[in-house]
Each structure stands twice: as C-alpha cells, then as structure tokens.
C-alpha cells in the first residue's frame with residue numbers, strides 16, 4: 001500500500017510516519033529529510049537549496065520530482081511507500097500520479113492531519129531531532145526518554161528552519177500551494193481527515209485503523225489483481241468508486 005501523510009509543517013507527519021513504517025513495513029519517503037541530507041553533505045544540490053529551505057519556501061519541482069522518481073522506480077519499495085511532505089503542490093501531485101501509473105502503482109489513502117497555526121507554532125518551536133537515530137521529539141509535548149535510547153541531550157538538534165517566523169512562512173506556503181492538493185485527492189475519494197491536535201497515541205490508533213482496513217483489502221484482492229489487470233487496471237480497492 002502507498003500512503004500520503006498530509007498536513008501543515010509541524011502537524012506530526014514525521015512522528016506518525018515513523019510509527020506506521022514500523023508497524024506496516026513501509027518505506028518513509030520524506031522529501032524534507034532527503035533535502036536536509038543533501039544540505040548536511042554540502043553536495044552541489046545541498047548548497048543550491050540551503051537558502052530556499054531555510055526561508056520556508058518550496059524547492060523547485062524539477063529537483064523534487066527527480067528525487068521522487070529514484071525511489072518510486074526502485075522495486076524494493078514498490079507499493080510500500082509513505083510520502084511525507086510530498087506532493088506539496090498540484091503539479092507535484094500530477095507528477096506523482098503519472099509516475100505511479102508508469103510503475104504500476106497507486107495511492108491507496110491520503111491521511112490528512114488537521115492542526116491550527118497556534119498549535120503549530122508551539123510544536124515547531126519545541127521540536128528537536130536526534131542526530132544519531134533521527135527520532136523526533138518535542139521539549140514540551142514529547143520529551144525523549146533518555147534511559148532507553150541513544151537520544152541524549154547532547155545529540156538533540158533543532159532544525160535551522162524551526163523558528164516561529166519561518167513556521168508562519170511555511171504555514172502560509174502550505175495554505176497557498178499545498179492545501180489545493182487536497183481537492184485533487186478528494187476527487188479521487190482518498191482523503192481521511194484526522195484531528196491532529198490530540199495525543200500521538202490517539203492519532204496513531206486512528207491512522208492504524210484505516211490502514212488495517214486497506215491492508216486487509218489488499219490481502220484479499222492481490223491474488224486477483226494480476227488476473228484481472230486488464231479489466232481493473234488501477235482503480236481497485238476500498239476507495240474505488242467503480
């Protein structure tokens with residue numbers, strides 16, 4: 001199953017993706033993580049995008065789409081990707097559709113986390129990431145349990161774009177460019193809205209219940225999928241309108 005986890009910056013997409021990946025054996029494709037990796041490495045691409053990422057604006061579609069194609073075309077990740085932070089505008093959504101079709105895949109569900117700007121400001125200003133394992137914490141809502149993990153204080157880092165001013169800019173970018181993507185997926189009947197302001201475990205349970213249904217459905221349909229490929233080329237599944 002392929003999933004899009006959707007919502008404004010600081011909605012908890014990364015935190016929830018990390019849980020989902022483990023439970024459902026998926027691969028997390030976070031465009032933000034891929035870009036930060038390039039910045040950290042100081043690669044040619046990294047140097048080119050540093051300013052844009054740190055300003056809260058979007059990196060160009062060409063750059064992002066080619067990062068995505070590398071992964072969608074990889075057979076190891078076929079139909080087991082959770083897209084975190086992508087697509088972020090309509091042209092990326094259309095590109096993703098084409099790419100998935102080309103590689104005989106589709107999106108099974110779009111999980112949308114709804115969170116207000118006030119909560120986002122608090123979440124972003126408290127966000128810390130472990131530089132060893134990549135786990136995300138929040139100094140106010142979800143502090144690390146130092147006894148069990150590598151995530152000691154000295155390894156916890158803030159992201160360069162995690163301050164309130166940039167958070168507001170990123171939220172505005174989200175409202176202007178990214179929210180219209182919802183209509184695109186609403187028309188395909190794929191969007192499930194979830195209140196992203198409750199606790200991590202409550203949100204996780206709600207997401208899991210949707211994913212369990214899809215996984216169960218795919219389990220039933222998969223043996224027939226290939227046999228009936230010509231009749232039902234792509235739009236099979238519980239969200240199909242056919």
Ligand code: AMP
Pocket residue numbers: 009031032033035052053054056057058059060064084085086087088092161170
């Ligand atoms: P994130 O970690 O998803 O909050 O992304 C951090 C920053 O990376 C964003 O503010 C953008 O500058 C850039 N970025 C991440 N994903 C995309 C995308 N799909 N399209 C354009 N820019 C992106």
